[in-house]
Amino acid sequence: MxxxxxxxxxxxxxxxxxxxxxxxxxxxxxxxxxxxxxxxxxxxxxxxxxxxxxxxxxxxxxxxxxxxxxxxxxxxxxxxxxxxxxxxxxxxxxxxxxxxQKAQFSGLDFYVDERVLVPRSPIAELIEQGFEPWLEATKIERVLDLCTGSGCIGIACAYGFPEAQVDIVDLSPDALDVARINISKHGLEGCVEAIKSDLFSALDGRSYDLIVSNPPYVPQASYDALPPEFEHEPEMGLVSGVDGLEHVKRILNEAANYLGEQGWLCAEVGEARDALENKWPEVPFIWPEFERGGGDIFLLDAQALRRHF
Structure with missing residues (x-):
């Protein structure tokens, strides 16, 4: 041969x-x-x-x-x-x-470099479907994209909910510089705001109908075993403690304070899903199915968050 x-x-x-x-x-x-x-x-x-x-x-x-x-x-x-x-x-x-220095997400073009993760979240499919049947698009006035990176999720939400104001948040100034490039690229300066914040820390007084997040969720041991391609991505965008839940725990504990009565939280947890369900088996996480593959993304409404966290 x-x-x-x-x-x-x-x-x-x-x-x-x-x-x-x-x-x-x-x-x-x-x-x-x-x-x-x-x-x-x-x-x-x-x-x-x-x-x-x-x-x-x-x-x-x-x-x-x-x-x-x-x-x-x-x-x-x-x-x-x-x-x-x-x-x-x-x-x-x-x-x-x-x-x-180009990537697509939800059918949209984005600028990317090694300051941010390459966009690839299945959340794109939920955005394209307007998060139905859980949300009514016409009632969405404020959206938050936590751990925004390149800004792709928040910017895609701005297209999906054209009447909404969208806040995109990241702790990394480098990531926010990239996100602002993409806000300008799409001409969305009037409805998308980039904010430096450690999750919710700089958002006091703000309330949202939808919080979407693709936070870091890779356990440290899993990150250490990743192929070389992943070494080009910022580690802070991937790693979340020993079990992959360091960021998700904080989001769950704080999200209800920033959601309206009919609000929803959507977050990707990847391989940390088992650890999440084992830690909170009583929580009614909703796990959508995806036609294009991927998953391990949950939805939880504001009432459930207030009952359990």
Missing amino acids: NKPLTLNDYNRADVIASLLSVNDFVRWVTTCLNSANLVYGHGYTNAVDEALPLVLHGINMDMPVPPETLQSHLSTIEKKRIIELTERRIDGRIPVAYLT
Whole structure:
């Protein structure tokens, strides 16, 4: 059986001379990525998904592109740039979203860099559905996105609830700088406010109809075992103590103070779900199902929060 071709098997001059079109390079990048033992999951699920945006970024283009563009021939400098990006993805184990500084969430485009996590939460599906049947979109006036990172959840909520005022909160000044870039990118300065806060600490006097959060929830031991791709993301956006519940405990204990009578809390807890349910088996967490996969996201209304926390 032949050994798979790897990036190091290729002479760069031969690649530049023999490959001509965008499609040629998409195929070549896919081959290199497939043989590199990479880990996917930062917005893309496989080598094919990563190859096209990486190649297009090398020629200063974005998806979607006309089919004829894929047949167009590339200049030598464009080919060199694509090769360099491929080397950085493989040798540096850098997620493609950080190489392109672009990510999609809920059908929207966002700027990202290594100051924030790459957007990938299944909460996008709930936003697109207006959080039905639990909420009525027309009654949502104020939304809070806790641990906002890039601002993607809060900004997507601003589109989903166009009459609402949205506060997006993070403890990291670097993350808030990225979030403000995205607020400006989407022209939402009038309805989305970025606030530096340690969870609810700077929000006294504010009340919300919906609090959404994708907080850190990875146990320290699990984080220490993550593949190299995750080393490019800010640790403070991932790790939450020994059991993954350090942030979620605080959110549960404080959220009712910032919710209206008919308000709802939605939070992602990932692999900490078992620890959460074992700690509070009596709490009526609602766990939606997701058509696009993922999950471990709960909903809890204000009344339940006040009864149990």
